[in-house]
Amino acid sequence: MGKGEETRARLIETTADLITRQGYHATGLNQITQVSGTPMGSLYHHFKGGKDELVVAAMHANGDVIANALTLVFSSTTDLSTAIQATIDFLINQFETTKFQKGCPIATVALEEAANNDLIQAAAQSIYQSWRTQITTFLIQLGYDTEQAASIAFLTLTVIEGALIFSRAERSSAPLKQAASTLITLLQKPVI
16 A cells, blocks of 8 residues: 555544544544644545545445444354344444444434535445345345345344444443344244
């Protein structure tokens, strides 16, 4: 990786961390350049669209972290309960190691900006849809029909997102643990 690519990657990584912890509005370009050790000119060189372009790149990087975690979980089990528990355990670990500062890597920015910013909205929609598609594909591989799998994927992601918000609000992993337990109970595939 060349120096320019390293600088770009450092800007994205720093922004991804900051927006997850503190959101879009609380994350300024001066803070990003200071934390990343990057001159402002380099930021605009790599992200001519400024803050929005950088935040979208950071959102996609954050989305990839979850997508990679899902890929790892789904490739290591064919048991739905195990997959749910492993996914939520990953999120709990991330929450607890950051003292509940890092919840969903997309929700904080989406809640702040998606209604007003087309670039942020499109990025959030794309990332959430990619996660739903991953979950749907996994469920189809487990034997669910396509419509049922898509519906369950939506429910699962919605419950987890809600639990992430509750966990952050309560500074506790209990809501995520309850979400895992509830999803596992609700999604037990009936024997036919």
